[in-house]
Amino acid sequence: MSLSTRAQHSAVEAPPGMPSRLDGELLEVSMGPQHPSTHGVFRMNVALEGEVVRRLKPVFGYLHRNHEKIGENTSYLGSMPYTDRLDYICSMSNNWGYALSVEKLAGIEVPERAEYLRVILAELTRLVNHASLLGFLLSDMGAWGTPLMYAFRERENILDLFESLSGSRMMCDYMRFGGCRCDLPPGWMERARKVVDGFPHFLDEFEQLITGNEILIARTQEVGKLSAELAISAGITGPGLRASGVNYDLRKVDGYGFYPRFKFRVPLGEHGDCYDRLMMRVLELRETLGILRQAMDDLPAGPIMNPKVKIRAFKPPVGEAYGRIEAPKGELGFYLISDGSGNPYRYRVRPPSLINLTVLEDMCLGHTVADVMVILGSIDIVMGEVDR
Amino acid sequence: MAFRCARGNAIPVLLKKSGLAFLHRNVSGFLDQIFVLGKQWLLSFLAGAPDWVGQIASSLLNISALLAVFLTLFALMSLFERKILARIQNRYGPNRVGPFGLLQPVADGIKMLIKEDIVPARADKVVHFLAPILIAAAAILALGIIPYGRNMTPFTIDGGILFFFAVGSTNEVGVFMAGWGSNNKFSMLGAMRAIAQMVSYELPLIITVLPVVMVTGSLTPDAIVAAQGGYSLGILPHWFVFTPWGAVAFILFFVSGLVESNRTPFDVPEGESEIVAGHMTEYSGFKYAIFFLAEYFGMFAVSGLAVTLFLGGWHAPFSVLQFVPSYLWFFLKLGVLLFVFIWIRGTLPRIRVDQMMSFAWKFMLPMAFTCVIAAAIWHYQGRRLSGSLWSLGWIVLVYLTLSRVLGVGKKFAPRTYRFAE
Numbered sequence: 001m002s003l004s005t006r007a008q009h010s011a012v013e014a015p016p017g018m019p020s021r022l023d024g025e026l027l028e029v030s031m032g033p034q035h036p037s038t039h040g041v042f043r044m045n046v047a048l049e050g051e052v053v054r055r056l057k058p059v060f061g062y063l064h065r066n067h068e069k070i071g072e073n074t075s076y077l078g079s080m081p082y083t084d085r086l087d088y089i090c091s092m093s094n095n096w097g098y099a100l101s102v103e104k105l106a107g108i109e110v111p112e113r114a115e116y117l118r119v120i121l122a123e124l125t126r127l128v129n130h131a132s133l134l135g136f137l138l139s140d141m142g143a144w145g146t147p148l149m150y151a152f153r154e155r156e157n158i159l160d161l162f163e164s165l166s167g168s169r170m171m172c173d174y175m176r177f178g179g180c181r182c183d184l185p186p187g188w189m190e191r192a193r194k195v196v197d198g199f200p201h202f203l204d205e206f207e208q209l210i211t212g213n214e215i216l217i218a219r220t221q222e223v224g225k226l227s228a229e230l231a232i233s234a235g236i237t238g239p240g241l242r243a244s245g246v247n248y249d250l251r252k253v254d255g256y257g258f259y260p261r262f263k264f265r266v267p268l269g270e271h272g273d274c275y276d277r278l279m280m281r282v283l284e285l286r287e288t289l290g291i292l293r294q295a296m297d298d299l300p301a302g303p304i305m306n307p308k309v310k311i312r313a314f315k316p317p318v319g320e321a322y323g324r325i326e327a328p329k330g331e332l333g334f335y336l337i338s339d340g341s342g343n344p345y346r347y348r349v350r351p352p353s354l355i356n357l358t359v360l361e362d363m364c365l366g367h368t369v370a371d372v373m374v375i376l377g378s379i380d381i382v383m384g385e386v387d388r
Numbered sequence: 389m390a391f392r393c394a395r396g397n398a399i400p401v402l403l404k405k406s407g408l409a410f411l412h413r414n415v416s417g418f419l420d421q422i423f424v425l426g427k428q429w430l431l432s433f434l435a436g437a438p439d440w441v442g443q444i445a446s447s448l449l450n451i452s453a454l455l456a457v458f459l460t461l462f463a464l465m466s467l468f469e470r471k472i473l474a475r476i477q478n479r480y481g482p483n484r485v486g487p488f489g490l491l492q493p494v495a496d497g498i499k500m501l502i503k504e505d506i507v508p509a510r511a512d513k514v515v516h517f518l519a520p521i522l523i524a525a526a527a528i529l530a531l532g533i534i535p536y537g538r539n540m541t542p543f544t545i546d547g548g549i550l551f552f553f554a555v556g557s558t559n560e561v562g563v564f565m566a567g568w569g570s571n572n573k574f575s576m577l578g579a580m581r582a583i584a585q586m587v588s589y590e591l592p593l594i595i596t597v598l599p600v601v602m603v604t605g606s607l608t609p610d611a612i613v614a615a616q617g618g619y620s621l622g623i624l625p626h627w628f629v630f631t632p633w634g635a636v637a638f639i640l641f642f643v644s645g646l647v648e649s650n651r652t653p654f655d656v657p658e659g660e661s662e663i664v665a666g667h668m669t670e671y672s673g674f675k676y677a678i679f680f681l682a683e684y685f686g687m688f689a690v691s692g693l694a695v696t697l698f699l700g701g702w703h704a705p706f707s708v709l710q711f712v713p714s715y716l717w718f719f720l721k722l723g724v725l726l727f728v729f730i731w732i733r734g735t736l737p738r739i740r741v742d743q744m745m746s747f748a749w750k751f752m753l754p755m756a757f758t759c760v761i762a763a764a765i766w767h768y769q770g771r772r773l774s775g776s777l778w779s780l781g782w783i784v785l786v787y788l789t790l791s792r793v794l795g796v797g798k799k800f801a802p803r804t805y806r807f808a809e
Contacts, residue, residue: 029573142738149477215653215737217800247808265807370662370740
């Protein structure tokens with residue numbers, strides 16, 4: 001077959017369902033699930049006009065593993081380690097969210113020391129999450145690994161702390177309803193203080209590296225704008241919502257745990273674009289460091305577990321409860337219905353990643369392919385939580 | 389001594405000359421010309437043969453030397469790039485294969501060779517096969533005209549610079565063949581981006597060369613290097629980068645070179661996080677390696693030309709250092725430029741396609757023309773300090789006007805945020 005007929009042949013024989021000509025028709029590209037920067041097995045069916053996105057349909061479910069149904073068939077305690085796998089970067093926050101809803105369901109008191117520990121660990125998790133998010137986002141933008149490795153250097157320090165406390169770096173399974181699993185090992189607090197004291201140095205460096213960078217500013221400002229109205233009506237939470245200027249932080253609104261005891265501010269954006277979302281994380285990191293210092297100074301002595309709670313043969317009274325926390329990615333809620341037996345009758349997770357993802361198309365339309373990756377990165381999703 | 393390697397009848401004469409020189413010259417002169425003399429010695433075995441045999445043998449020697457040097461440099465560069473990037477990123481980099489990981493390129497080469505060569509079922513197989521070959525050939529050809537040392541230009545062509553760009557732009561055809569032949573949408577997008585950016589940046593790339601050609605009055609790389617010889621006060625070399633127009637033209641040339649060789653922050657055609665690997669998405673095994681080879685060779689060629697045009701070619705930076713062989717100076721300067729390439733890759737995020745295009749047409753191109761006029765001012769002011777100042781003033785004026793007209797600083801700036809208690 002000669003060259004010319006060969007070329008014609010391949011031009012005519014387009015894949016099924018695709019237009020065979022390129023005369024102004026949209027080019028449909030399936031980005032993912034095997035794609036370098038879709039943050040896991042996420043897929044977007046994108047219709048492009050040149051480089052501009054005209055239609056975007058997220059497809060997910062590749063990581064679905066019946067998390068909620070399994071939760072209904074295991075004991076209350078049995079779900080605890082399984083919540084680690086939801087947002088596998090922030091297992092401590094997930095533990096807390098679940099523990100909080102069970103405590104609400106059964107009316108369990110938590111000792112003071114345990115509450116402080118929870119705050120410390122959840123805020124350390126926030127450091128991990130936001131630092132890695134900034135790294136991943138810069139990676140999506142094409143900064144070949146350097147910011148990511150810098151962020152991971154700090155993350156390593158914190159994961160080491162988690163490891164010495166709970167025995168695992170990422171799947172911590174540390175909290176229990178009624179307190180925490182074990183007390184701090186000797187010397188842990190000194191090491192944690194060292195990590196927290198060293199963090200601002202990294203943050204200064206990082207902030208200088210990224211926020212003053214002209215390319216980064218040009219790539220993120222005015223890209224992927226999300227209006228406050230749309231954010232509220234779509235149920236967006238977390239830094240994405242605050243970047244649009246809505247003052248809504250569950251640590252302030254609900255005041256769960258001992259957060260009302262700590263002094264911290266909530267940064268608010270006004271444009272709602274990728275740059276604001278990125279800066280929300282940077283600014284939140286600084287506030288988080290403040291909370292950590294206060295909590296470490298005030299940490300009281302005492303038990304870490306409510307002795308009245310029988311966590312093994314745990315049977316809460318009939319009823320229902322919704323416990324929610326401000327996870328690093330947004331509002332993480334667990335809804336439980338108890339029928340008095342050892343398993344929950346209904347176990348439902350409200351994952352921030354999934355709900356924040358719903359506005360992806362609205363944010364992406366009219367932007368280019370390159371922007372889609374930045375916007376997706378700035379939403380901050382983890383597929384373990386989206387698909388459950 | 390003007391040594392023309394392609395001219396067979398000059399060889400016996402030169403042999404006589406260099407034979408005498410061999411006895412009388414000092415050691416540094418000998419070291420400087422060691423490769424030239426070596427080649428003449430090899431060719432002396434053909435002394436009795438007809439002219440055309442000598443010519444072909446001379447060309448073949450040049451080609452094999454060129455390939456040997458740059459293939460080695462490619463292997464070393466791929467290792468050093470990973471090592472340096474790793475150091476920038478707070479990692480170790482390859483250190484398992486051989487001492488300090490020095491054999492890593494060999495391991496990579498073997499891996500690439502024994503990998504399966506996958507051709508997509510719907511691909512245009514001929515075009516898909518030819519694309520890497522064309523790209524690699526174009527990249528190698530461009531290396532031929534660069535003077536690597538005193539009397540060490542593989543092929544002296546009168547319009548050498550013109551040849552460089554003519555061959556360099558063949559690259560685009562290859563990229564588009566790869567993108568089209570793969571029958572993959574990511575490849576196609578990548579190829580479209582590549583064509584757009586290469587065509588746009590070829591303009592500033594060529595126009596920044598224009599002042600050098602104007603000032604030296606020659607398109608031959610050897611003449612351009614020769615024009616940059618000599619020193620003021622014995623320390624300041626007469627490199628074009630030390631003139632105001634030369635400095636600006638060098639920066640513009642380097643940035644355009646970054647684009648032409650698809651390097652960060654302009655690696656848009658193969659933007660890994662966006663379109664997987666652009667035109668290389670459907671390539672595997674050795675064809676993929678050839679794309680990498682072509683990318684590196686392109687980088688060597690652009691850096692080499694930048695050294696030739698602006699950094700004085702093989703001239704030493706200080707007159708007291710002239711005893712060091714000339715080719716060492718060339719490769720040292722080349723190494724510095726390549727390090728900057730890697731450094732930039734380890735530092736900057738990628739720019740977006742539309743921003744890149746507007747940067748090319750709204751900023752790079754006017755600045756390139758500014759350089760041409762600045763060089764003219766410099767020349768007609770007698771190439772002295774006053775000329776330098778006048779041309780510097782002109783460049784600053786245009787730069788400030790441009791940045792005011794474009795208003796980039798107003799559009800994009802860091803922000804301040806409010807806090808809720």
